[in-house]
Amino acid sequence: MFVGHYAAALAAKPLAPRAPLWATVAGCQLVDIGWSVLIMAGVERASVDESLPGSPLVLEHMPWTHSLPMTFVWSIGAALLARFFLKLPVWACAVIGLSVASHWALDVLVHRPDLALWFGGPMVGLGLWNYPVPEQAVEIGLIAVAGVFWAAWRNEAGRAAWPAAAFIAFLVTLQIAAMLTPLSPNPVQMGASALVVYLLVTGAALLVERPGRAREVASS
Numbered sequence: 001m002f003v004g005h006y007a008a009a010l011a012a013k014p015l016a017p018r019a020p021l022w023a024t025v026a027g028c029q030l031v032d033i034g035w036s037v038l039i040m041a042g043v044e045r046a047s048v049d050e051s052l053p054g055s056p057l058v059l060e061h062m063p064w065t066h067s068l069p070m071t072f073v074w075s076i077g078a079a080l081l082a083r084f085f086l087k088l089p090v091w092a093c094a095v096i097g098l099s100v101a102s103h104w105a106l107d108v109l110v111h112r113p114d115l116a117l118w119f120g121g122p123m124v125g126l127g128l129w130n131y132p133v134p135e136q137a138v139e140i141g142l143i144a145v146a147g148v149f150w151a152a153w154r155n156e157a158g159r160a161a162w163p164a165a166a167f168i169a170f171l172v173t174l175q176i177a178a179m180l181t182p183l184s185p186n187p188v189q190m191g192a193s194a195l196v197v198y199l200l201v202t203g204a205a206l207l208v209e210r211p212g213r214a215r216e217v218a219s220s
């Protein structure tokens with residue numbers, strides 16, 4: 001799953017308005033950010049098999065980022081970082097932690113069985129990746145539903161509508177671009193390109209809520 005993960009970040013905003021969007025946007029992809037780095041470092045392994053139906057990505061070894069126990073570690077770690085560095089209220093930190101955990105739950109939907117329930121334990125994954133049309137529909141659908149709730153909440157909060165519309169359009173464009181771009185089998189290229197995209201989306205989320213926007217809108 002790619003942009004579908006960001007639905008969790010959009011849905012988190014009305015639940016915990018004090019949690020910055022950039023933090024839940026980075027949070028919902030945090031384990032994939034870690035994966036990008038560990039793939040480049042050769043600690044986790046992936047390959048490309050073009051003969052597969054749908055996504056050609058074969059995730060051979062990713063215990064540090066995509067096992068269920070490590071999901072808890074990443075989630076709690078993110079919540080603690082938010083508490084100590086961003087000085088956010090406990091509820092906002094908990095929602096940032098939950099955004100991290102949402103990654104694993106959504107990955108279960110689409111991955112082939114490559115998500116470990118325990119280190120070296122049974123692997124799960126419902127394999128929606130094998131059915132590219134429904135898989136893309138689920139991802140775009142998640143963004144659409146969460147995006148509508150998020151945009152409505154922003155509207156009630158008196159925020160401008162266009163940054164939300166631009167952000168959602170950016171996500172949908174990325175999903176289409178990812179669909180049309182062949183995956184590099186080279187782990188460094190694979191990890192680096194994924195990392196750049198995750199950081200770009202986090203930067204875009206920061207722009208959507210850049211400081212002063214609320215005041216700017218309120219005074220206009």
Ligand SMILES: [Zn+2]
Pocket residue numbers: 031032066103107
């Ligand atoms: Zn993932």
